[in-house]
Structure formats: C-alpha cells, structure tokens
Amino acid sequence: MIYEAPANNLRQAIASRVRDGLWRYHELLPILDERFRVNIGAGGTPLVRASRLGEVIGVRNLYIKNDTTNPTYSFKDRPASVAISKAREFGLRIVGCASTGNLASATAAHSAAGGLECIVLMPDTVELPKVRQASIYGSRVILVNGTYDDVNRLAYLLVERARIGIVNVNLRPYYVEGSKTMIYEIVEQLGWRCPENIVVPMASGALLGALSKGLRELEEFGAIGEAGTRFHGAQAVGCSPICDAFSEGSDEIRPVRNPTTIVKSLAIGTPGDGEYALKVVKSSGGFCQAVPDRLTLEAMELLCKTTGIFAEPGGAITIAAVKLMRERGILDAGDEVVCCVTGAGFKVDEAVEQITGTTHVVSPRLSELLSLIDTQELLEK
Numbered sequence: 001m002i003y004e005a006p007a008n009n010l011r012q013a014i015a016s017r018v019r020d021g022l023w024r025y026h027e028l029l030p031i032l033d034e035r036f037r038v039n040i041g042a043g044g045t046p047l048v049r050a051s052r053l054g055e056v057i058g059v060r061n062l063y064i065k066n067d068t069t070n071p072t073y074s075f076k077d078r079p080a081s082v083a084i085s086k087a088r089e090f091g092l093r094i095v096g097c098a099s100t101g102n103l104a105s106a107t108a109a110h111s112a113a114g115g116l117e118c119i120v121l122m123p124d125t126v127e128l129p130k131v132r133q134a135s136i137y138g139s140r141v142i143l144v145n146g147t148y149d150d151v152n153r154l155a156y157l158l159v160e161r162a163r164i165g166i167v168n169v170n171l172r173p174y175y176v177e178g179s180k181t182m183i184y185e186i187v188e189q190l191g192w193r194c195p196e197n198i199v200v201p202m203a204s205g206a207l208l209g210a211l212s213k214g215l216r217e218l219e220e221f222g223a224i225g226e227a228g229t230r231f232h233g234a235q236a237v238g239c240s241p242i243c244d245a246f247s248e249g250s251d252e253i254r255p256v257r258n259p260t261t262i263v264k265s266l267a268i269g270t271p272g273d274g275e276y277a278l279k280v281v282k283s284s285g286g287f288c289q290a291v292p293d294r295l296t297l298e299a300m301e302l303l304c305k306t307t308g309i310f311a312e313p314g315g316a317i318t319i320a321a322v323k324l325m326r327e328r329g330i331l332d333a334g335d336e337v338v339c340c341v342t343g344a345g346f347k348v349d350e351a352v353e354q355i356t357g358t359t360h361v362v363s364p365r366l367s368e369l370l371s372l373i374d375t376q377e378l379l380e381k
C-alpha cells in the first residue's frame, strides 16, 4: 500500500528528519491527513547491542530491539497508534479491541488521547496488572470467561451489530501497518542495512508478517538492496500452533483448544495470520522454535542480568528461542541476530515472583543487615 508517492530518495528524506517515533515514516503509513494522527510517542525505540547476553548464549552479534520503552510498555502502541488514527479519519466515535493483554492498554491509551470511547475485551485469565493498566485510561474493560479465541469471536459478532472500530478486527489492515515500522527502525539503526536474522514472538503471527512486509517495501522503494533476512518465529510450547505446523512440515495450522502457558500475551490458539507467518519463515530460510515456559523464565532473568532490560515472558521468549536454536545449530556463533523484545516485565507479576522469590525485610539495625549480606568482599574494610 502506498498512499503518497514516497520521495525520490526515500532514505535521504527519512534520515534528514528529527525523531518523532513511528510517524518518522509517515509517507509509508496509511493516514492521509496528519490532523488525525494520535501521537503519544509510539515507536522510536532503542536497538541495543547485547554483547554480554550474546556471550552467554553463544551469539557474537546480538541485538535487542527494545520495544518495552513504548508509551504503554509494549510494541502494541505501534499498531494501536495507526489504527486509532485511521478510526478518527473514518469519523468513528467508538473503538475497541480483542486483546491478550497488551493491545488493551495500547488501544485504551491512544483512544483516550484521540478523544474516542473505547471498549476492551480480554480473557479473564489475563495478568492483573494488564487489567488495571487498561482500566485507568478510562476505557470500558470487559473480561470474558473463555480463551482468546472466544474473545475474538465475540469481537467479530460485535462488529456486525455495532458501529465500532475494533483495531484488530475491522481496522486490522491499519493495525498491521503500524507494526511494520519496527523493521524500518531496525534497518535504519543498523545503518540502512537488513539484519541477517530476526527473531519474532508470534501470537496471531501478525507482527512477523508485518515486519516482512515492511522489509519488502524498503526494497521496492530502493531504500535498501535485496534483503536476505531470515525470519524466525517463537511461541510457547503450551500454545504453539504455528511451530507445530512448521515442525510437521504442514502448511495448515491446527488450532490449540486450551492454551496452557505463562506466556499469556502469545496464547492465541487459532492464529489469524499464522499461515502467512509460516510462509514468510519458510521462504526466508528461517525456523519456528517452541519454547518451554521454564526456559522463558530463565531468559527473562538472563536478559535482566546481562542487559538491564526487564521484559515480560512474551518478549523474553525470543532470547530463549535464540539459545535453543544455537544449541540445535540453526544459528552459528558468528551470525548476526536481532531479537524483538516486545513487552515490559511490569505487566506481569506472578511470573516475576517465580524467578525472584520473596524479598527480605529487616528492622533498621546494622547487625541484622550484616547477617544478611555476608559477602566477604563487601565486609573487607
């Protein structure tokens, strides 16, 4: 989709701009009139060289695309920003979403800033911090006693009955346009070069598909040469319909009826864009890695301890996937790898407690303090 002829030299035009998050790439986004833009700072996130982490998992050229720094702390601010802007351009008054947790706050925040009413639907198993966060933006938050597939079905039924723009149902084409900006940024941050490998968490598979689309656009518009990027997808073992199809060599995705995983933001049993994501992975020479929850928790901790980046399981799963793919020989030590870390750790609570355990409390006495910190190095004075 092109909405405006991109500048003759697209790369130069973009590079000359001040930051402005994902709207930096406005001629590649489907908003015709900039007055409808809702800009609360989505996008423009850091690409971090993760040398210490790379050393531990055996990949020398490792980068983290840190999308935990978005306004509502997940990459979902990208799709919500574009979909809500488009809803305003369409003259819609009420918007909403079906969410596994993160889209809820992204849609709620952007509709609040854009002056629209918002209705958010989520499974009632979603983490409590995500429910609280979505609620405070003033949206109507409704929890559904069922799986994400039930929630999604309900959203489709609602669209048939009401004049509402559901960002990932009837506004979905615009939603995906927002997500693709992540790869524009990565390419620009690498000095207008494609990464050799990119590892993407998959729920519906939309993000992975959108990144591939974004890369093709940059090629088409001559901003980069031919992209040889390998796309790898990560899912949790307890809900891995796309990875299962990949390992069975099938093009057809069998739904998972009852997802069971701590990686709740990726728990979609019937991935809407799964077949497309699978095609992108296969045709790019990539791999689909299912990750046991235990390894995702370990990766959350490792990511914190080596990079200072605090991610939720759905974000850290890409680190665990790289480690597994390295062990299987799918990635080599010298390969360049970009991991998409898509959501912040503050959004989950129980998962973090499983890693850290409880914290000590002492009365304000030195003797009590010293009895807890008996490290030799610390006490040599």
Ligand SMILES: *Cc1c(COP(=O)(O)O)cnc(C)c1O
Pocket (backbone or CB within 6 Å): 074, 076, 102, 103, 201, 202, 203, 204, 205, 206, 207, 208, 265, 266, 312, 314, 315, 342, 343
């Ligand atoms: C939504 C989400 C994704 C990707 O979901 P898709 O439906 O595949 O686009 C990845 N990570 C997190 C944390 C998410 O919330």
